[in-house]
Each structure stands twice: as C-alpha cells, then as structure tokens.
Amino acid sequence: MTILPWLHPDRVAALEATLARRILVIDGAMGTMIQRHQLEETDYRGERFADGFDSRQAGGADRQGHDLKGNNDLLTLSRPDVIAAIHAEYLDAGADLVETNTFNATAISQADYHLQHLVHELNREGARIARECCDAAEASTPDKPRFVIGVLGPTSRTASISPDVNDPGFRNTSFDQLRENYREAAEGLIDGGADVLMVETIFDTLNAKAALFAIEEVFEARGGRLPVMISGTITDASGRTLSGQTAEAFYASVAHGKPLSIGLNCALGAKDLRPHVETLSRIAEGYVSAHPNAGLPNAFAEYDETPEEMATTLKEFAESGLLNFVGGCCGTTPDHIRAIAEAVAGVAPRKPPSATLAEAA
Structure with a gap:
C-alpha cells in the first residue's frame, strides 16, 4: 500500500493522542432516533421533493409514484434539522465520534428510491452536518476533541451470495459495481x-x-x-458473517488494508458479541471497536436492553482490556451512550501491538 500523507494531520494527531489516553465513545443508532420523530412522507420530501420530483435536477426527472418515506439518508437534505439534533444529542451524551447519516447513501441502495443522482450530495452533506455539530461541541469543550466518522454501509446487495436459491451462481452486483458505488460515496x-x-x-x-x-x-x-475503520457483523449464534467467516477469518481477510481499527457491530447484543470481540482483541494489530445492538429484538422488532444493562456488559469488555472504541447500534439512544461513556470512563484502553496511527498508514 502506498504511503500517503494525512489529509488532516492535526485531526489525526488529536485522534492519536486521545486514543492513547482513553477508550473513545462512538454514538448510537441513527435509525432508532429518527423513528422517535414519527416522520411522514412530507418530511422525507421536504420542499425540494414536494412536487414529486427533484426540483434541483436538470429536467426535473419525474418521481411520482415512488414513496420516499423510509429513506433516512434523504433526511440529510429534506430535514437536516432532525439529523443535526440527533448528532447534538449524542455529543451531549458523551460521544467522541459521531457517524454520518449515510448508511444507505450509495447508488445501489438509493436506486430503490430512484435517487442515484444524489449520492455525492448525500455523503457530502451528511459529513458537513456532522462536522458542524462536532465543531460546535468542541467550541464548548475545547479539551475534548470530537470526530466525524464517514459511514460506508454494506449496500443492499451482496457480491458473494446469490439472491436466487434456485441459481446459486447468480449475482445481482459485481466487485466493480460496488467499487464504483463506494468510490462516489467516499469522495x-x-x-x-x-x-x-x-x-x-x-x-x-x-x-x-x-x-x-x-x-x-x-x-x-x-x-x-x-x-479507516472496519466493522463487521456476526449475523447469528453460529459466530459467522453472512458470507460464512468467523471473526478471525474476517480479520485475516481485511488486515492487509492496515485499518485504524477492526471491530464488530449490529445483529447481536453485547453479551453475545463478547467472544468475537475477544478474538479480535487477541489478534488485531490495530485498535478494536464494538458497537453492538441493545440486545436482541423482541417480537415487535424492538430492543429492550436498558442503558444500565448494556453499560454494565460493555464495562466488563473494557476492564478486560478488549476495547479502544465503544458505542451502540440498533436500539441504542443517547441514554445508552451516556451510560456507556460513564461506565468506561477511567478504564484504560486496550494497548494494540501497533500503537500509533503512523503505523496504520
């Protein structure tokens, strides 16, 4: 891998210094918080998409008949006030890093809403809003730097598994298509x-x-x-990703990228995720992260694990020397993040073999 300078050397230095001192807290679920706002189709459309098309697109391509409700990434453009407020709540709760509202901001995923043309704008504005919120938080707490994580989600398609059980060799995407999608989003x-x-x-x-x-x-x-941070998902009690890898095999497959951190998120609650995080902690050369769900979903697809329960479990992770980054995924709220931040405060971070960002470059 080519050795290149950092694009933001001052920010990287601040991140490195903070990682050396303590466990850093990532924010919690964006989708869970959006659901609390009980938004309707008109919210997702805003003024720009109110008439059934994108008023800023040349020619105003027709969008009639395509509901936009549920496209949470679009709220970055139609209801930026909602997204900024959620970021601010997590920062107030003690988050050191906030994730951009860009989980589905790729052409593959936005194609479901016929909004592929918005991909660059969705990612740029998602990062800009998070940046403004972090800068505002830093202004009031200058001794505590805050960082923006630009999120690249998994897309709604898989390159390794056929979506057709009757045709195991079929793929509905390709490596090159995914590569183009991710490149546009990363830009x-x-x-x-x-x-x-x-x-x-x-x-x-x-x-x-x-x-x-x-x-x-x-x-x-x-x-x-x-x-660059990498976070995989152990999909069920088998202890494997959907494409069949254990945590150890997953790490071996992506370690060549020399990531800042390797970790796990989603699908499982903290208790079920622990053995897999422990595996990564044992073998990873860089930092280790975990942002699990608030337990497993109940019969109503809701998450019942309380902030106190989740924080107690993750505190044990920290005290066992497993973590450098910790946060929450599905079902977590600012209350969960506040409890987690308090639980890991003062606990020494895991010391990785490659202890500097310079070695991860």
Whole structure:
C-alpha cells in the first residue's frame, strides 16, 4: 500500500493522542432516533421533493409514484434539522465520534428510491452536518476533541451470495459495481469534512474489499488519506458473517488494508458479541471497536436492553482490556451512550501491538 500523507494531520494527531489516553465513545443508532420523530412522507420530501420530483435536477426527472418515506439518508437534505439534533444529542451524551447519516447513501441502495443522482450530495452533506455539530461541541469543550466518522454501509446487495436459491451462481452486483458505488460515496464524505472513514455492518467480506479498494483509489487520486475503520457483523449464534467467516477469518481477510481499527457491530447484543470481540482483541494489530445492538429484538422488532444493562456488559469488555472504541447500534439512544461513556470512563484502553496511527498508514 502506498504511503500517503494525512489529509488532516492535526485531526489525526488529536485522534492519536486521545486514543492513547482513553477508550473513545462512538454514538448510537441513527435509525432508532429518527423513528422517535414519527416522520411522514412530507418530511422525507421536504420542499425540494414536494412536487414529486427533484426540483434541483436538470429536467426535473419525474418521481411520482415512488414513496420516499423510509429513506433516512434523504433526511440529510429534506430535514437536516432532525439529523443535526440527533448528532447534538449524542455529543451531549458523551460521544467522541459521531457517524454520518449515510448508511444507505450509495447508488445501489438509493436506486430503490430512484435517487442515484444524489449520492455525492448525500455523503457530502451528511459529513458537513456532522462536522458542524462536532465543531460546535468542541467550541464548548475545547479539551475534548470530537470526530466525524464517514459511514460506508454494506449496500443492499451482496457480491458473494446469490439472491436466487434456485441459481446459486447468480449475482445481482459485481466487485466493480460496488467499487464504483463506494468510490462516489467516499469522495462525498471527504469533501464534507469526515475525519475517518468507516466501512461498517459488513456481512459480506467481498463487499468490504470493494469498499477498501475504492477508498484507496480515492486516497491515491487526492494524494492523501484518512484513517479507516472496519466493522463487521456476526449475523447469528453460529459466530459467522453472512458470507460464512468467523471473526478471525474476517480479520485475516481485511488486515492487509492496515485499518485504524477492526471491530464488530449490529445483529447481536453485547453479551453475545463478547467472544468475537475477544478474538479480535487477541489478534488485531490495530485498535478494536464494538458497537453492538441493545440486545436482541423482541417480537415487535424492538430492543429492550436498558442503558444500565448494556453499560454494565460493555464495562466488563473494557476492564478486560478488549476495547479502544465503544458505542451502540440498533436500539441504542443517547441514554445508552451516556451510560456507556460513564461506565468506561477511567478504564484504560486496550494497548494494540501497533500503537500509533503512523503505523496504520
């Protein structure tokens, strides 16, 4: 891998210094918080899409008949006030890093809403809003730097598994298509001011490899790089990703990218995730992260694990020397993040073999 300078050396130095001192707290679920606002179709459309088309697109391509409700990434453009308020709540709760509202901001995923043309803008504005919120938080607490994680989600397609049980060899995407999707998204996140890029909720390692390849292409073109975080998903009690890898195999597959951190998120609650985080902690050369769900969903697809329960479990992770980053995924709220931040405060971070960001470059 080509050695390139950091795009934001001062921010990287601040991140490195903070990681050396303590466990850093990532924010919680964006989708869970959006659901609390009980938004309707008109909210998702805003003024720009109110008449059934994108009023800023040349020619005003017809969008009639395509509901936009549920496209949470679009709220970055139609209801930026909602997204900024959620970021601010997590920062007030003690988060050191906030994730951009860009989980589905790729052409593949936005195609479901016929909004592929918005991908760069969605990522740029997602990062810009998060950047403004972090800057505002830093202004009131200058001794506590805050960082923007530019999120690259898994997309709605998989390169390793056929969606057709009757045709195991069929694929509805390709490495090159994924690579182009991720490259466009990464460009927007960098333009918007992200400090770090995170390829997260990885269920298919081949998808992740396409993302990492695309990110490196972007770095090469820009002549500089950002730290990269990687977070996979153990899908069930089998202890494997959807594409069949154990945590150890997953790490071996992506370690060549020299990520800032490797970790796990989503699908499982903290208790079920623990053995897999322990595996990564034992073998990872860089930092280790975990942002699990608030337990497993109940019969109503809701998450019942309380902030106190989750914080108690994750405190044990920290005291066992497993963590450098910790946060929450599905079902978590600012109350969960506040409890987690309080629980890990003062607990020494895991000391990785490669203890500096310079070695991860």
